[in-house]
Amino acid sequence: MDAWTRRRFLSTSAVGMLGLAATSCSSSSPKTGQSAGTLTWWDNFNALQDLHAKTLQDFSAAPGGIPTKYTFYQLAKYGQALQLAKQSNQQPDVHTTANLATPLPVLIDGGWFQPLDLADEVLARFDEDDLVDGIHRFDGKLYSFPLFSNRWHNAALWFRTELLDKVGATPPKTFDEFRTVCGRARKAGDGVSGWVAGLNAKNPYFLVLNALAQAAGFQGSEGLDFRTGEIRYTDDAYLQVFELFDSLRKDKLMFAGATSSNAIQARGRWAANSGIFFFDGPYQVGSVKRDFPKALDGMGLAGLMSGDAAGSPQVYRPTAPGALYLAKSSTVAAAANKLLGSFTTPEYYAGLAAAMDQPPRDLTAVSRSEATHPLYKELCAQYAKHTFTAPSAVVGNPDVAKVNALMKAPAADLGDIFRGVMSGEITDYRAALAKLSGQSMADREKAIKAAAAKGAQVSADDWTFPNWKPGADYTAAMYEAR
Template sequence: MTAMTRRGFLAAAGTLAVATATGACGAGGGSAGGAGGGSLTWWDHQNQLQKAKAEIFAAFAKSPGGVPVQYTYYNPAKMGQALQLAKQSGQLPDLRTNAGLNLPAAALVAAGWSQPLTLTDEAKARVEDSLIEGLHVFDGKIYAFPIFSHQTYSAVTWFNTELVARAGLDPQAPPKTYDEFRAAARAVRGSAGGETYGWVWNIGMPQRLGEQVHDLAQAAGFAGGGGVLYKSGEYAFHADEYLNVIEFLLALRQDKVLVPGANSWVDDVARARWTAGIAAYYFDGPWCPGVALKDTPEFGEKLGVGPILVPDAGVSVATYHVPQPGDYWLSSTSKKAAAANKLLSEHFTTEEYSLRVAGTMSQPPRDIDVVDRSQAHPAYKKLVGWFKESVFLAPEPVAGNRDVQRVQIESKPVLPTLGDIVQGALTGDVTDVRAALTKLSSDSARQRDAAIAAAKGKGAQVGLDDFAFPNWKPRTDYLKPMYAKR
């Protein structure tokens, strides 16, 4: 699914004014998600966490005041459309993630998708340090909280140690640079031949491609995030770091190490083919083993991991990640808020849940230090160790000025996205990458200017300076006190 248009979003959500009133009071029509009796309905895209949730839901159903939970999993590429249709028909689940909606939380809250949470005092205390107005808190009310750590990136080099060793490569010394990776992928292709290739990727998921290229560009030295330079706030998708990453990816296609047919594959397909032995290397997030080993546990004996790639040898990896967004949202149509809040407070804010998250090898949990004592695969623990050394907290504009969320509400999607451009380059539909990236930079800047003007016209105290952080420094965390000193 591509990013939904502003017109499509408003059609699904209803007029902004009416939806805002609905979200504020938690009213809405119908029973959420078609739930029957006293059950809660829950939709999300977190494949690797299904077992942990099943255990929690079973315990909750038997506990005093608990109720059964009807759980539905969606692939991230399909969940957004399912949520839009559910919103239109008044059938949103009680609890959900926002995967696939491709709009900031502020816009979704303003349009009435969610109602505030009423967590217990103990639960609030556990998550308080990770809450930010405009990301998790709106008008002073908590709507969601993060379950994951910000110390993560999605462009991890996972590999099949058996295929790598068969090609005469050392599984204990994975490639670290673009040239080393190209050579390794060619070696695998040359030694395996037949239907085995060097590399596979989820090219059918433009949003994921964009996230991964953002990460690779940071590792290549881009001093910003999401295409925006931290110090100046300028859009720079056309920077050399982005161009170099995409040229590297195109070189892999030219080397003929990419699995044919991968242009349309989403992650579930690409990952399954990878574990089946179709390719040695696969770029994916930290959640990869949590999904792969659930379906093919025997692959754990072949699982290897390498850090995010960099252009040249000797470069120390540094990437940056904004504070994690909220994960679980209580739909405005839900009539079972009390049970939903009890479930979230007692089971999803705790250190025990962080340990469960670590054990399922999802993204690193909010309490990232529990990973070492979890039951996770050694490759996952090694990766999280790299995350703790090389991923730093990035500045988040809304954390510096809550009125930035009003700019987000006024924002419109800019198309084609970075992921669309990367996909088009790999499929041959985009022939001038530099021109496409330059246009994306200018279109994004123009759209942000318009959103700022619209927000200011409605009383927001906000400007371009709120998107610039001149006191940002590489390889450091941007902490809360720094917003006041820029």
């Protein structure tokens, strides 16, 4: 076969092989994922598989509905599967963008997505601050909308109640207490670790690290100091987090297979009592209930730890991003827009609360739900108390999106450095974090100049928020007042 045909064959075959790691269901029995008149849908929401499958099936069965094919992908496989699908002209009609590692404006310019055309009654369900230029809208056109609240994080500490009882401890509230309890792990039995984690390259553990750094006192997000605009992964709070986990590694209190495990594998080992503690976000309860139901009754929530006993841990999260996007190549766009509108209703938010994934945009649906596990309700109540809306450069100035599109991912990001430390490959994390900070600042400065040369109205001041205050939301009015 000629070179073009061979490339097409290989990429198409790769999509098929990756599909073996996915779960799919159809409202009918189409022979291919792109059958005429069939709406294809991919996402990576493990705990939402039943909800999304039922939502699509109900849409197909309703008057005016069309056949649908829903596929769930594990996060580790997802980005590659999407890339291969796009290359082989098999891009699903609706999908998420997890693990694509490409800024949304670049994807839009690259022909991935088309604007949404939602009904007026659907748009009326959103508050003014829910749909933001540079996050959901580009060039005045809406490409997505938030499904979830921004009041959550991945640094909640979960424990196995049986193991905690065996070592005679109570749920830790500080880093030092956590370290002490991990040190007692061997009392729970041979082979029991203090901390279980999935740290392979596809698992975004940097989300845990960033939230813990904030809980330890960092007044910013993802290395960015809100007040000064500097990127400072060398802040004492980040160093405290790295020191904590590096000490667990040195004392052999972390699960031995952490650096080669993904999140699902690690959660399974934790559910099987291989270790006392596990850091995870709101999807922990739903995922355990779905994948390891027998382990649900034996789990407990310690919540967000603080760096020291005097601390009051707080986390700052940006405006909730979009979740679902409509492929530019879709031939069923009208049906897709109608289907997406059903993901903004009270019924869908009630389904989100029952599924126990990321909290729904309407957080009141959680407290009202009779199908939601008490641990999930407790977690969301904690989120509401200590999680606040962070300032965002792109919300303050939509032209920042043009800078973001020009910025390159660092050769080694926070998660890569952490993985290297946990594997023993990186011995000087202070130097690695200093290098990341310097490279990130230089890359941002370079991208600002390049974007400005193309007409963008941007400067380094767009990343500074001198009127930011800890323990409070950064509101729309504060952008104008800074």
